[in-house]
Amino acid sequence: MIQPRNRGIAQSRPWSRRAWLRVAGLGSLTGGVAAAQGAVGGQVAPALATMPDHRGSAMGPVGRVSTDSFDPTRFLRAWNFSDLPSDERARVYRETPRADGTMLREYELFAVDRDIEIAPGVFFQAWTYNGQVPGPTIRATAGDHLRINFTNQGSHPHTLHFHGWHEPAMDGSLPAHQVLPGESFLYEFDADPFGVHLYHCHANPLKRHVHKGLYGAFIIDPPATSARPPADELVMVLNAFDTNFDAENEVYAANTVASFYVQEPIRVQVGQLVRMYVVNLTEFDLINSMHLHGMFFDVFRTGTSMTASESTDTIMLCQGERAILETTFRYPGDFMFHAHQSEFAELGWMGLFRAEAPSAG
Amino acid sequence: MRATERAGRRHGTRGAVAAVLVAAVGLLCVVLLLPLTASTTDSAREITLVIRNMAFYLEGGTEPNPTIRVRAGEEVRFTVLNRDPGFAHNFVVDAWDLETPFIETEASTTVVVRAPARPGRGEYVCTPHGKMMRGVIEVVGGD
Numbered sequence: 001m002i003q004p005r006n007r008g009i010a011q012s013r014p015w016s017r018r019a020w021l022r023v024a025g026l027g028s029l030t031g032g033v034a035a036a037q038g039a040v041g042g043q044v045a046p047a048l049a050t051m052p053d054h055r056g057s058a059m060g061p062v063g064r065v066s067t068d069s070f071d072p073t074r075f076l077r078a079w080n081f082s083d084l085p086s087d088e089r090a091r092v093y094r095e096t097p098r099a100d101g102t103m104l105r106e107y108e109l110f111a112v113d114r115d116i117e118i119a120p121g122v123f124f125q126a127w128t129y130n131g132q133v134p135g136p137t138i139r140a141t142a143g144d145h146l147r148i149n150f151t152n153q154g155s156h157p158h159t160l161h162f163h164g165w166h167e168p169a170m171d172g173s174l175p176a177h178q179v180l181p182g183e184s185f186l187y188e189f190d191a192d193p194f195g196v197h198l199y200h201c202h203a204n205p206l207k208r209h210v211h212k213g214l215y216g217a218f219i220i221d222p223p224a225t226s227a228r229p230p231a232d233e234l235v236m237v238l239n240a241f242d243t244n245f246d247a248e249n250e251v252y253a254a255n256t257v258a259s260f261y262v263q264e265p266i267r268v269q270v271g272q273l274v275r276m277y278v279v280n281l282t283e284f285d286l287i288n289s290m291h292l293h294g295m296f297f298d299v300f301r302t303g304t305s306m307t308a309s310e311s312t313d314t315i316m317l318c319q320g321e322r323a324i325l326e327t328t329f330r331y332p333g334d335f336m337f338h339a340h341q342s343e344f345a346e347l348g349w350m351g352l353f354r355a356e357a358p359s360a361g
Numbered sequence: 362m363r364a365t366e367r368a369g370r371r372h373g374t375r376g377a378v379a380a381v382l383v384a385a386v387g388l389l390c391v392v393l394l395l396p397l398t399a400s401t402t403d404s405a406r407e408i409t410l411v412i413r414n415m416a417f418y419l420e421g422g423t424e425p426n427p428t429i430r431v432r433a434g435e436e437v438r439f440t441v442l443n444r445d446p447g448f449a450h451n452f453v454v455d456a457w458d459l460e461t462p463f464i465e466t467e468a469s470t471t472v473v474v475r476a477p478a479r480p481g482r483g484e485y486v487c488t489p490h491g492k493m494m495r496g497v498i499e500v501v502g503g504d
Protein backbone atom coordinates (compact mmCIF):
# COMPACT_ATOMS: atom_id res chain seq x y z
CA MET A 1 0.00 0.00 0.00
CA ILE A 2 2.69 2.43 1.02
CA GLN A 3 5.58 2.32 -1.38
CA PRO A 4 8.96 1.78 0.21
CA ARG A 5 11.39 4.44 -0.89
CA ASN A 6 14.14 1.93 -1.35
CA ARG A 7 12.63 -0.77 -3.48
CA GLY A 8 15.86 -2.70 -3.68
CA ILE A 9 15.52 -4.39 -0.32
CA ALA A 10 11.91 -5.23 0.34
CA GLN A 11 11.32 -7.34 -2.73
CA SER A 12 10.30 -10.98 -2.73
CA ARG A 13 13.49 -12.02 -4.51
CA PRO A 14 15.53 -14.11 -2.08
CA TRP A 15 18.56 -12.40 -0.63
CA SER A 16 21.28 -14.13 1.24
CA ARG A 17 22.38 -12.29 4.34
CA ARG A 18 25.75 -11.69 2.75
CA ALA A 19 24.23 -10.15 -0.36
CA TRP A 20 22.02 -8.07 1.85
CA LEU A 21 25.02 -6.93 3.81
CA ARG A 22 26.65 -5.66 0.66
CA VAL A 23 23.59 -3.72 -0.40
CA ALA A 24 23.03 -2.15 2.98
CA GLY A 25 26.66 -1.25 3.28
CA LEU A 26 27.06 -2.75 6.72
CA GLY A 27 30.69 -3.53 7.24
CA SER A 28 32.70 -5.57 9.65
CA LEU A 29 34.23 -4.38 12.86
CA THR A 30 37.90 -4.21 12.07
CA GLY A 31 39.18 -0.85 11.08
CA GLY A 32 35.92 0.77 12.00
CA VAL A 33 36.91 1.47 15.56
CA ALA A 34 40.06 3.10 14.37
CA ALA A 35 38.05 5.09 11.87
CA ALA A 36 35.58 6.20 14.51
CA GLN A 37 38.33 7.21 16.88
CA GLY A 38 40.29 8.86 14.12
CA ALA A 39 37.30 10.93 13.18
CA VAL A 40 36.72 11.97 16.75
CA GLY A 41 40.30 12.91 17.39
CA GLY A 42 40.49 14.76 14.10
CA GLN A 43 43.30 12.53 12.90
CA VAL A 44 43.46 9.34 10.90
CA ALA A 45 44.83 6.36 12.78
CA PRO A 46 48.20 5.43 11.26
CA ALA A 47 47.22 1.79 10.83
CA LEU A 48 44.57 2.77 8.31
CA ALA A 49 47.03 4.56 6.10
CA THR A 50 49.07 1.40 5.65
CA MET A 51 46.06 -0.86 5.12
CA PRO A 52 44.13 0.80 2.29
CA ASP A 53 42.39 -2.46 1.43
CA HIS A 54 40.54 -2.39 4.74
CA ARG A 55 39.37 1.16 4.43
CA GLY A 56 35.99 0.07 3.10
CA SER A 57 35.24 -2.22 6.00
CA ALA A 58 34.10 0.54 8.30
CA MET A 59 32.08 -0.43 11.36
CA GLY A 60 28.43 0.17 10.78
CA PRO A 61 26.57 1.38 7.73
CA VAL A 62 27.52 4.05 5.23
CA GLY A 63 25.30 7.11 5.56
CA ARG A 64 22.88 8.27 8.24
CA VAL A 65 19.31 7.54 9.15
CA SER A 66 16.99 10.53 9.44
CA THR A 67 16.08 11.20 13.07
CA ASP A 68 13.06 13.36 12.17
CA SER A 69 10.46 10.85 13.29
CA PHE A 70 12.52 8.67 15.64
CA ASP A 71 15.74 9.63 17.38
CA PRO A 72 17.39 6.67 19.17
CA THR A 73 19.41 9.05 21.35
CA ARG A 74 16.27 10.73 22.64
CA PHE A 75 14.52 7.38 23.01
CA LEU A 76 17.19 6.21 25.49
CA ARG A 77 16.12 8.70 28.15
CA ALA A 78 12.43 9.24 27.31
CA TRP A 79 9.46 7.76 29.17
CA ASN A 80 5.83 8.78 29.50
CA PHE A 81 6.35 10.95 26.41
CA SER A 82 8.92 13.19 28.12
CA ASP A 83 10.46 13.69 24.67
CA LEU A 84 7.41 15.61 23.39
CA PRO A 85 6.79 19.35 23.76
CA SER A 86 4.34 19.98 26.61
CA ASP A 87 1.29 20.71 24.44
CA GLU A 88 1.76 17.55 22.40
CA ARG A 89 2.51 15.56 25.51
CA ALA A 90 -0.77 16.68 27.09
CA ARG A 91 -2.63 15.03 24.21
CA VAL A 92 -1.23 11.58 25.05
CA TYR A 93 -0.32 11.60 28.76
CA ARG A 94 -1.83 12.91 31.98
CA GLU A 95 -0.88 12.28 35.60
CA THR A 96 -3.16 12.97 38.57
CA PRO A 97 -1.97 12.54 42.18
CA ARG A 98 -4.25 10.38 44.31
CA ALA A 99 -5.09 10.74 48.01
CA ASP A 100 -2.89 7.81 49.04
CA GLY A 101 0.20 9.37 47.47
CA THR A 102 0.14 7.21 44.33
CA MET A 103 -0.54 8.49 40.85
CA LEU A 104 -3.22 7.97 38.25
CA ARG A 105 -1.46 7.80 34.89
CA GLU A 106 -3.52 8.05 31.72
CA TYR A 107 -2.12 7.28 28.27
CA GLU A 108 -3.30 7.51 24.70
CA LEU A 109 -1.67 4.77 22.70
CA PHE A 110 -2.53 3.97 19.10
CA ALA A 111 -1.44 1.39 16.57
CA VAL A 112 -0.61 2.69 13.13
CA ASP A 113 1.21 1.39 10.05
CA ARG A 114 4.30 3.38 9.22
CA ASP A 115 7.39 3.10 7.04
CA ILE A 116 10.38 3.44 9.34
CA GLU A 117 14.06 3.74 8.46
CA ILE A 118 16.04 0.95 10.17
CA ALA A 119 19.38 1.46 8.40
CA PRO A 120 20.44 4.24 6.04
CA GLY A 121 18.07 4.05 3.06
CA VAL A 122 16.44 0.83 4.27
CA PHE A 123 12.75 1.32 5.01
CA PHE A 124 10.65 -1.25 6.85
CA GLN A 125 6.86 -1.34 6.60
CA ALA A 126 6.29 -1.42 10.33
CA TRP A 127 3.27 -1.71 12.54
CA THR A 128 3.89 0.74 15.34
CA TYR A 129 2.58 2.07 18.62
CA ASN A 130 2.28 5.85 18.29
CA GLY A 131 4.30 5.84 15.09
CA GLN A 132 7.53 4.55 16.60
CA VAL A 133 9.43 1.31 17.12
CA PRO A 134 9.92 0.52 19.94
CA GLY A 135 6.68 2.03 21.18
CA PRO A 136 6.82 4.79 23.80
CA THR A 137 8.29 3.67 27.13
CA ILE A 138 5.61 3.50 29.81
CA ARG A 139 6.86 4.21 33.32
CA ALA A 140 5.03 4.17 36.64
CA THR A 141 5.72 3.63 40.33
CA ALA A 142 4.52 0.52 42.12
CA GLY A 143 0.97 1.10 43.33
CA ASP A 144 0.09 3.65 40.64
CA HIS A 145 -3.06 3.11 38.63
CA LEU A 146 -2.72 3.00 34.84
CA ARG A 147 -5.45 3.78 32.34
CA ILE A 148 -4.44 3.25 28.74
CA ASN A 149 -6.85 4.18 26.00
CA PHE A 150 -5.80 2.16 22.98
CA THR A 151 -7.00 3.07 19.49
CA ASN A 152 -6.29 0.87 16.53
CA GLN A 153 -5.55 3.07 13.50
CA GLY A 154 -3.72 0.27 11.73
CA SER A 155 -4.83 -2.09 9.00
CA HIS A 156 -5.02 -5.26 11.14
CA PRO A 157 -6.55 -6.21 14.50
CA HIS A 158 -4.15 -5.45 17.35
CA THR A 159 -4.04 -5.47 21.14
CA LEU A 160 -1.96 -4.22 24.04
CA HIS A 161 -0.63 -7.03 26.18
CA PHE A 162 1.19 -5.78 29.28
CA HIS A 163 3.37 -7.97 31.45
CA GLY A 164 2.59 -7.63 35.15
CA TRP A 165 -0.41 -8.27 37.42
CA HIS A 166 -3.85 -7.60 35.94
CA GLU A 167 -7.28 -9.15 35.44
CA PRO A 168 -7.79 -11.50 32.49
CA ALA A 169 -10.04 -8.99 30.70
CA MET A 170 -7.05 -6.61 30.58
CA ASP A 171 -4.68 -9.18 29.09
CA GLY A 172 -5.11 -8.31 25.40
CA SER A 173 -4.36 -11.87 24.30
CA LEU A 174 -7.50 -13.89 23.57
CA PRO A 175 -9.34 -13.64 20.23
CA ALA A 176 -12.14 -11.75 22.00
CA HIS A 177 -9.59 -9.16 23.14
CA GLN A 178 -8.67 -8.10 19.63
CA VAL A 179 -9.23 -4.44 18.89
CA LEU A 180 -10.36 -4.13 15.28
CA PRO A 181 -9.14 -1.32 13.00
CA GLY A 182 -10.98 1.88 13.89
CA GLU A 183 -11.93 0.64 17.36
CA SER A 184 -10.69 1.45 20.85
CA PHE A 185 -10.26 -0.32 24.18
CA LEU A 186 -9.50 1.00 27.67
CA TYR A 187 -6.89 -1.04 29.55
CA GLU A 188 -6.82 -0.47 33.29
CA PHE A 189 -4.63 -2.00 36.00
CA ASP A 190 -2.31 -1.23 38.91
CA ALA A 191 1.45 -1.02 38.46
CA ASP A 192 2.67 -4.27 40.05
CA PRO A 193 5.31 -5.61 40.58
CA PHE A 194 8.20 -3.16 40.36
CA GLY A 195 10.78 -4.11 37.77
CA VAL A 196 11.50 -3.80 34.07
CA HIS A 197 8.73 -5.28 31.98
CA LEU A 198 7.35 -4.99 28.47
CA TYR A 199 4.20 -4.64 26.46
CA HIS A 200 3.42 -5.93 23.00
CA CYS A 201 0.60 -6.83 20.65
CA HIS A 202 -0.83 -10.30 21.20
CA ALA A 203 -2.96 -10.66 18.07
CA ASN A 204 -2.42 -13.67 15.80
CA PRO A 205 -0.12 -14.57 14.18
CA LEU A 206 1.81 -13.45 17.21
CA LYS A 207 5.31 -13.61 15.74
CA ARG A 208 4.28 -11.39 12.83
CA HIS A 209 2.64 -8.78 15.05
CA VAL A 210 5.61 -8.66 17.39
CA HIS A 211 8.26 -8.64 14.71
CA LYS A 212 6.45 -5.88 12.76
CA GLY A 213 7.24 -3.54 15.63
CA LEU A 214 4.39 -3.62 18.15
CA TYR A 215 6.27 -3.64 21.45
CA GLY A 216 7.79 -1.37 24.05
CA ALA A 217 9.36 -1.18 27.50
CA PHE A 218 7.24 -0.95 30.65
CA ILE A 219 9.16 0.17 33.74
CA ILE A 220 7.71 0.05 37.24
CA ASP A 221 9.82 1.81 39.85
CA PRO A 222 9.93 0.59 43.45
CA PRO A 223 7.86 2.74 45.83
CA ALA A 224 9.50 6.07 46.71
CA THR A 225 10.36 4.83 50.21
CA SER A 226 12.75 2.28 48.69
CA ALA A 227 13.71 3.95 45.42
CA ARG A 228 16.77 2.87 43.47
CA PRO A 229 19.77 5.19 43.85
CA PRO A 230 19.94 8.10 41.37
CA ALA A 231 21.55 7.15 38.06
CA ASP A 232 21.79 8.03 34.39
CA GLU A 233 19.01 5.78 33.13
CA LEU A 234 18.83 4.30 29.64
CA VAL A 235 16.17 2.20 27.91
CA MET A 236 17.43 -0.37 25.42
CA VAL A 237 15.06 -2.61 23.52
CA LEU A 238 16.87 -5.32 21.58
CA ASN A 239 15.07 -5.84 18.30
CA ALA A 240 15.47 -7.07 14.74
CA PHE A 241 13.75 -6.89 11.39
CA ASP A 242 12.85 -9.45 8.75
CA THR A 243 12.92 -7.29 5.65
CA ASN A 244 12.12 -10.03 3.12
CA PHE A 245 9.55 -12.12 5.04
CA ASP A 246 11.60 -15.32 5.20
CA ALA A 247 11.19 -15.58 8.98
CA GLU A 248 14.81 -14.60 9.49
CA ASN A 249 16.14 -11.23 10.52
CA GLU A 250 18.40 -9.15 8.29
CA VAL A 251 18.83 -6.13 10.53
CA TYR A 252 19.54 -6.17 14.27
CA ALA A 253 19.75 -3.27 16.67
CA ALA A 254 19.41 -1.87 20.12
CA ASN A 255 16.50 0.55 19.67
CA THR A 256 15.71 -0.18 16.02
CA VAL A 257 18.33 1.70 14.02
CA ALA A 258 21.26 -0.51 12.97
CA SER A 259 24.57 0.65 14.42
CA PHE A 260 23.10 4.02 15.34
CA TYR A 261 25.10 4.30 18.56
CA VAL A 262 28.30 3.59 16.63
CA GLN A 263 27.73 6.81 14.74
CA GLU A 264 26.24 8.61 17.74
CA PRO A 265 27.87 7.10 20.84
CA ILE A 266 25.85 7.13 24.06
CA ARG A 267 27.38 9.84 26.24
CA VAL A 268 27.94 8.95 29.89
CA GLN A 269 29.99 10.39 32.74
CA VAL A 270 32.94 8.68 34.38
CA GLY A 271 32.10 7.95 38.02
CA GLN A 272 28.32 8.24 37.59
CA LEU A 273 26.09 5.23 38.07
CA VAL A 274 24.56 4.12 34.76
CA ARG A 275 21.39 2.03 34.85
CA MET A 276 20.23 0.23 31.71
CA TYR A 277 16.74 -1.18 31.31
CA VAL A 278 17.30 -3.90 28.71
CA VAL A 279 14.38 -5.76 27.12
CA ASN A 280 14.75 -8.41 24.44
CA LEU A 281 12.01 -8.37 21.81
CA THR A 282 13.91 -10.04 18.98
CA GLU A 283 11.63 -12.38 17.02
CA PHE A 284 12.72 -15.55 15.16
CA ASP A 285 16.05 -15.94 16.98
CA LEU A 286 15.95 -18.02 20.16
CA ILE A 287 18.10 -15.69 22.19
CA ASN A 288 19.81 -12.36 22.14
CA SER A 289 22.58 -11.04 24.34
CA MET A 290 24.43 -7.95 25.41
CA HIS A 291 28.12 -7.63 26.06
CA LEU A 292 29.85 -4.53 27.37
CA HIS A 293 33.60 -4.03 26.83
CA GLY A 294 36.16 -3.08 29.45
CA MET A 295 34.02 -3.44 32.56
CA PHE A 296 31.53 -5.54 34.49
CA PHE A 297 27.95 -4.73 35.39
CA ASP A 298 25.50 -5.83 38.09
CA VAL A 299 22.45 -7.75 36.87
CA PHE A 300 18.95 -7.41 38.35
CA ARG A 301 16.90 -9.97 36.43
CA THR A 302 13.44 -8.59 35.60
CA GLY A 303 14.35 -5.78 38.02
CA THR A 304 12.18 -7.34 40.70
CA SER A 305 14.85 -7.36 43.40
CA MET A 306 16.99 -4.58 44.83
CA THR A 307 19.87 -7.02 45.18
CA ALA A 308 21.98 -7.89 42.15
CA SER A 309 22.00 -11.57 41.27
CA GLU A 310 25.30 -11.59 39.43
CA SER A 311 28.19 -9.52 38.17
CA THR A 312 29.19 -10.20 34.58
CA ASP A 313 30.02 -8.57 31.25
CA THR A 314 27.68 -10.62 29.08
CA ILE A 315 24.00 -11.32 29.64
CA MET A 316 21.77 -13.68 27.69
CA LEU A 317 18.06 -12.98 27.22
CA CYS A 318 15.34 -15.00 25.52
CA GLN A 319 12.41 -13.16 23.93
CA GLY A 320 10.44 -11.27 26.56
CA GLU A 321 13.24 -11.63 29.08
CA ARG A 322 14.67 -8.42 30.49
CA ALA A 323 17.04 -7.10 33.11
CA ILE A 324 18.34 -3.99 34.77
CA LEU A 325 22.09 -3.58 34.36
CA GLU A 326 24.11 -1.20 36.51
CA THR A 327 27.68 -0.09 36.12
CA THR A 328 29.93 2.90 36.73
CA PHE A 329 32.46 3.80 34.06
CA ARG A 330 35.99 4.03 35.50
CA TYR A 331 37.86 5.29 32.47
CA PRO A 332 37.10 7.97 29.88
CA GLY A 333 36.90 6.89 26.27
CA ASP A 334 34.87 4.72 23.91
CA PHE A 335 33.52 1.35 25.03
CA MET A 336 31.89 -1.02 22.63
CA PHE A 337 28.68 -2.85 23.49
CA HIS A 338 26.95 -5.40 21.29
CA ALA A 339 25.27 -8.77 21.04
CA HIS A 340 27.77 -11.50 21.69
CA GLN A 341 26.38 -13.32 18.71
CA SER A 342 28.85 -11.85 16.23
CA GLU A 343 26.39 -12.14 13.37
CA PHE A 344 23.86 -9.93 15.16
CA ALA A 345 26.61 -7.42 15.94
CA GLU A 346 27.69 -7.17 12.33
CA LEU A 347 24.11 -6.79 11.17
CA GLY A 348 23.60 -3.73 13.35
CA TRP A 349 23.37 -4.71 17.02
CA MET A 350 26.45 -2.78 17.96
CA GLY A 351 27.13 0.53 19.66
CA LEU A 352 29.56 2.64 21.63
CA PHE A 353 29.46 4.31 24.99
CA ARG A 354 31.55 7.46 25.16
CA ALA A 355 32.54 8.10 28.76
CA GLU A 356 33.65 11.61 29.59
CA ALA A 357 35.59 12.63 32.67
CA PRO A 358 33.72 15.13 34.83
CA SER A 359 34.82 18.63 33.82
CA ALA A 360 37.43 20.15 36.11
CA GLY A 361 35.58 23.47 36.37
CA MET B 362 8.52 16.52 -5.07
CA ARG B 363 6.42 13.93 -6.81
CA ALA B 364 3.08 14.09 -8.48
CA THR B 365 0.56 12.51 -6.15
CA GLU B 366 -1.92 11.24 -8.67
CA ARG B 367 0.38 8.40 -9.67
CA ALA B 368 0.91 7.22 -6.10
CA GLY B 369 -2.62 7.90 -5.01
CA ARG B 370 -5.21 5.20 -4.57
CA ARG B 371 -8.89 5.94 -4.53
CA HIS B 372 -11.19 4.30 -2.02
CA GLY B 373 -14.23 3.28 -4.02
CA THR B 374 -15.92 5.58 -6.47
CA ARG B 375 -17.62 8.61 -5.12
CA GLY B 376 -19.06 9.86 -8.35
CA ALA B 377 -18.20 13.18 -9.80
CA VAL B 378 -16.01 15.25 -7.57
CA ALA B 379 -16.73 18.81 -8.52
CA ALA B 380 -13.87 20.44 -10.33
CA VAL B 381 -11.07 18.42 -8.82
CA LEU B 382 -7.54 19.25 -9.87
CA VAL B 383 -4.70 17.17 -8.58
CA ALA B 384 -1.31 18.72 -8.94
CA ALA B 385 2.24 18.38 -7.77
CA VAL B 386 3.84 21.32 -6.10
CA GLY B 387 6.69 22.79 -8.07
CA LEU B 388 7.24 25.51 -10.51
CA LEU B 389 6.59 23.39 -13.57
CA CYS B 390 3.18 22.33 -12.36
CA VAL B 391 2.25 25.80 -11.23
CA VAL B 392 3.03 27.00 -14.72
CA LEU B 393 0.97 24.19 -16.19
CA LEU B 394 -1.95 24.88 -13.91
CA LEU B 395 -2.17 28.61 -14.32
CA PRO B 396 -4.08 28.58 -17.58
CA LEU B 397 -6.50 25.93 -16.26
CA THR B 398 -7.41 27.77 -13.13
CA ALA B 399 -7.05 31.36 -14.24
CA SER B 400 -10.78 31.80 -14.58
CA THR B 401 -11.48 30.60 -11.04
CA THR B 402 -8.52 31.61 -8.88
CA ASP B 403 -9.52 35.23 -8.48
CA SER B 404 -12.30 34.47 -6.05
CA ALA B 405 -11.24 31.05 -4.73
CA ARG B 406 -10.53 30.87 -1.03
CA GLU B 407 -7.12 29.33 -0.37
CA ILE B 408 -6.95 26.85 2.50
CA THR B 409 -3.66 25.08 3.12
CA LEU B 410 -3.67 22.11 5.45
CA VAL B 411 -0.42 20.66 6.73
CA ILE B 412 -0.43 17.13 8.11
CA ARG B 413 2.04 16.31 10.86
CA ASN B 414 2.03 13.94 13.84
CA MET B 415 -1.18 12.28 12.70
CA ALA B 416 -3.23 15.50 12.67
CA PHE B 417 -4.33 18.25 10.28
CA TYR B 418 -3.15 21.81 10.95
CA LEU B 419 -3.92 25.06 9.18
CA GLU B 420 -0.69 26.37 7.71
CA GLY B 421 1.19 28.10 10.53
CA GLY B 422 -1.41 26.96 13.07
CA THR B 423 -0.89 24.98 16.25
CA GLU B 424 -4.38 23.58 16.84
CA PRO B 425 -4.72 19.97 15.74
CA ASN B 426 -7.71 19.22 13.48
CA PRO B 427 -9.08 22.79 13.65
CA THR B 428 -12.57 23.77 12.58
CA ILE B 429 -12.48 24.98 8.97
CA ARG B 430 -14.98 27.72 8.01
CA VAL B 431 -16.00 28.65 4.49
CA ARG B 432 -18.84 30.68 2.96
CA ALA B 433 -21.79 28.99 1.33
CA GLY B 434 -21.33 28.61 -2.40
CA GLU B 435 -17.81 29.97 -2.55
CA GLU B 436 -15.04 28.33 -4.45
CA VAL B 437 -12.37 26.79 -2.20
CA ARG B 438 -8.91 25.69 -3.17
CA PHE B 439 -7.59 23.13 -0.66
CA THR B 440 -3.89 22.39 -0.67
CA VAL B 441 -3.04 19.43 1.54
CA LEU B 442 0.64 18.95 2.35
CA ASN B 443 1.87 15.78 4.05
CA ARG B 444 4.74 16.47 6.47
CA ASP B 445 4.44 13.11 8.25
CA PRO B 446 7.40 10.83 7.45
CA GLY B 447 6.42 7.25 6.65
CA PHE B 448 2.66 7.84 6.40
CA ALA B 449 0.33 8.23 3.43
CA HIS B 450 -2.72 10.36 4.29
CA ASN B 451 -5.74 11.68 2.44
CA PHE B 452 -8.37 14.37 2.97
CA VAL B 453 -12.04 13.49 2.68
CA VAL B 454 -15.22 15.51 3.19
CA ASP B 455 -18.12 13.12 2.76
CA ALA B 456 -20.74 15.86 2.92
CA TRP B 457 -19.09 17.58 -0.04
CA ASP B 458 -18.42 14.36 -1.93
CA LEU B 459 -14.75 15.29 -1.84
CA GLU B 460 -11.88 12.84 -1.62
CA THR B 461 -8.23 13.35 -2.46
CA PRO B 462 -5.89 10.56 -3.48
CA PHE B 463 -3.40 9.34 -0.91
CA ILE B 464 -0.63 11.85 -0.39
CA GLU B 465 2.86 10.52 0.22
CA THR B 466 5.31 12.13 2.62
CA GLU B 467 6.49 15.57 1.45
CA ALA B 468 4.00 15.53 -1.40
CA SER B 469 0.89 17.67 -1.67
CA THR B 470 -2.43 17.68 -3.46
CA THR B 471 -4.57 20.59 -4.56
CA VAL B 472 -8.30 20.39 -5.11
CA VAL B 473 -10.65 23.18 -6.14
CA VAL B 474 -14.22 22.65 -5.08
CA ARG B 475 -17.36 24.72 -4.63
CA ALA B 476 -18.73 24.79 -1.08
CA PRO B 477 -22.36 23.69 -0.65
CA ALA B 478 -24.89 26.41 -1.33
CA ARG B 479 -26.54 26.00 2.07
CA PRO B 480 -24.94 26.56 5.52
CA GLY B 481 -24.25 23.50 7.62
CA ARG B 482 -21.64 21.42 9.36
CA GLY B 483 -19.75 18.44 8.06
CA GLU B 484 -16.64 16.53 8.97
CA TYR B 485 -13.29 16.14 7.30
CA VAL B 486 -11.21 13.02 7.90
CA CYS B 487 -8.24 11.05 6.72
CA THR B 488 -9.71 7.67 5.75
CA PRO B 489 -7.15 5.27 7.29
CA HIS B 490 -6.66 7.41 10.41
CA GLY B 491 -10.20 8.64 10.89
CA LYS B 492 -10.25 8.25 14.65
CA MET B 493 -7.42 10.72 15.11
CA MET B 494 -7.43 12.81 11.95
CA ARG B 495 -10.94 14.24 12.06
CA GLY B 496 -12.29 17.76 12.30
CA VAL B 497 -15.32 19.93 11.58
CA ILE B 498 -15.88 21.83 8.36
CA GLU B 499 -18.49 24.55 8.66
CA VAL B 500 -20.36 26.31 5.89
CA VAL B 501 -21.64 29.72 6.99
CA GLY B 502 -24.14 31.98 5.27
CA GLY B 503 -22.86 33.99 2.35
CA ASP B 504 -23.35 37.76 1.98
Ligand SMILES: [Cu+2]
Nearest residue numbers: 158201203209
Ligand atom coordinates in the same frame (compact mmCIF):
# COMPACT_ATOMS: atom_id res chain seq x y z
CU1 LIG C 1 -0.97 -6.68 16.29
Ligand SMILES: [Cu+2]
Nearest residue numbers: 450451487490
Ligand atom coordinates in the same frame (compact mmCIF):
# COMPACT_ATOMS: atom_id res chain seq x y z
CU1 LIG D 1 -3.90 9.83 7.78
